[in-house]
Amino acid sequence: MALITRGFGGRRRDDTDLPPGQYRTDDFPVLSAGPTPRIGLDAWELAVVTETGERSTWSWAQFTALPADEPTVDIHCVTHWSKFGTRWRGVSVDTLLADVETAAEYVVAHCYGGYTTNIPLEDLTDGQAWVAYEFDGEPLAPVHGGPARLLIPHLYFWKSAKWLRALELRLDDEPGFWETAGYHNYGDPWREQRYQAD
Amino acid sequence: MARAAIPGRLTWQPATVATTRAETATARTLVLNVDGWTGHLPGQHIDLRLTAPDGYTAYRSYSISSAPGLDRLEVTVQTVPDGEVSPYLVDVAEPGDQFEIRGPLGGWFVRRPADPRPALLIGGGSGVAPLMSMARAAKTPTRLLYSTRSPSDALFSADLATAGAAGDDRVTVTHVYTRVGPPGWPVPPGRLDADALARVAWPREADAVAFVCGPTGFVETVADLLVDIGHDPANIRTERFGPTGG
Incomplete structure (x- = not known):
């Protein structure tokens, strides 16, 4: 039985697309743990590293020459906001993994600035995830993760790592930055997996 | 069941x-x-x-x-x-x-009691709230830099006015006013800049940790300025909120 709060009416919105505990915003709030890293495009590189150490890399020119998708997706932040209908341009992770041989089941995303997050590989494939480099028709701003960030809309947005540098394919799961700081290891907004043991 | x-x-x-x-x-x-x-x-x-x-x-x-x-x-x-x-x-x-x-x-934007480092706390607007908890519990020398539009927008005025009083020098407070300062305030109102930050920041060799909290634009600016004046990015922790959140 929920505890009723006297004097609270609340504001109903008919948002059936809203996961539990979320509210809708039209802004694009920013959450990061430290200063925004500035990465020059000539020094930028994206790598996929397999569990055997095989490394595939793309320069900025190579990366942006890959076939790209333009997904429009809803995003859900663990701090309770959701933003609907965000428009991105990015390379499907399927494309990045097309020529990669791996038996891995897990991935750690490594970022410029040192951030990490872990994701099961099966959540990155089959058209579920992108490495995005445009938002709303513009180059992705540094504050939102530019030059390029992960985009995994079906998980809480901290999994969509900003300033992506490498995807490390692993046989075992290795919790990342927020995952070792009390947040849920998987982070499904529809099951409200915000914190450890949720 | x-x-x-x-x-x-x-x-x-x-x-x-x-x-x-x-x-x-x-x-x-x-x-x-x-x-x-x-x-x-x-x-x-x-x-x-x-x-x-x-x-x-x-x-x-x-x-x-x-x-x-x-x-x-x-x-x-x-x-x-x-x-x-x-x-x-x-x-x-x-x-x-x-x-x-x-x-x-939250396990990142926290100041642990055992952390021996001095701290620089920089808050914008209501972003000072978690920093106030840090200042109140301070065990090591702590400098709080608080930016608001005017004195009447500042939270915790009474508590901050007495910080550093009675010989307690653990916490020192510096205010920055972006629009209107109090009567006779020596500095013209304006945004926090590199000079103001450099006056309050700990010297490099102090190995201080910085906590920055406020609206996104404020945190972006301050974190960049801290990096510019030589603060190790690994020792800057930020927490931001957008204009929503109500």
């Missing part, structure tokens, strides 16, 4: 408003009684759940502004115009009213 408690699981707990304190015309502190609350790390936050009579619920996250304590904590809330939850907390809730909380939450 009884549900077994899962170890480490954060459950929702009733919180009762004990007292409230106006901080500014649009912000106030709520002192909450929470049975069995075992304290927090300065910088941590709680999730708060309000339930309307028809079962409708709304959730928000708020930083804890008090020093760690048993059975009691404080949150300080700034009204967001057209907000759903903040106007209730700032204008409606009275002593005796109840809602639910869970926490404490």
Whole structure:
């Protein structure tokens, strides 16, 4: 039985697309743990590293020459906001993994600035995830993760790592930055997996 | 069937408003009684759940502004115009009213009591709330730099005015006013810049840790300035909020 709060009416919105505990915003709030890293495009590189150490890399020119998708997706932040209908341009992770041989089941995303997050590989494939480099028709701003960030809309947005540098394919799961700081290891907004043991 | 408690699981707990304190015309502190609350790390936050009579619920996250304590904590809330939850907390809730909380939450933007480093706390607007918890619990030399539009927008004015008094030099407070300063204020109002920051920042060899909290633009600017004046990016922790959040 929920505890009723006297004097609270609340504001109903008919948002059936809203996961539990979320509210809708039209802004694009920013959450990061430290200063925004500035990465020059000539020094930028994206790598996929397999569990055997095989490394595939793309320069900025190579990366942006890959076939790209333009997904429009809803995003859900663990701090309770959701933003609907965000428009991105990015390379499907399927494309990045097309020529990669791996038996891995897990991935750690490594970022410029040192951030990490872990994701099961099966959540990155089959058209579920992108490495995005445009938002709303513009180059992705540094504050939102530019030059390029992960985009995994079906998980809480901290999994969509900003300033992506490498995807490390692993046989075992290795919790990342927020995952070792009390947040849920998987982070499904529809099951409200915000914190450890949720 | 009884549900077994899962170890480490954060459950929702009733919180009762004990007292409230106006901080500014649009912000106030709520002192909450929470049975069995075992304290927090300065910088941590709680999730708060309000339930309307028809079962409708709304959730928000708020930083804890008090020093760690048993059975009691404080949150300080700034009204967001057209907000759903903040106007209730700032204008409606009275002593005796109840809602639910869970926490404490967050393991990064925290100042651990055992951390021997001096600290630089930089807050913009209501972003000072988690820094206030850090200042109140400070065990090492702490400098708080607080940017607001004007003196009447500053939270915790009374507490900050007495910081550093009575020979307690652990916490020193510097105000920056972006629009209007108090009468006779020696510095013209303006945004926090590299010079002002350099005057307050610890020297490099102090190996200080910086905590920056405020609106996104403020945090971006301050974190970049800190990096520019030589602060190690690895020792800068940030927490940001956008214009929403009410």
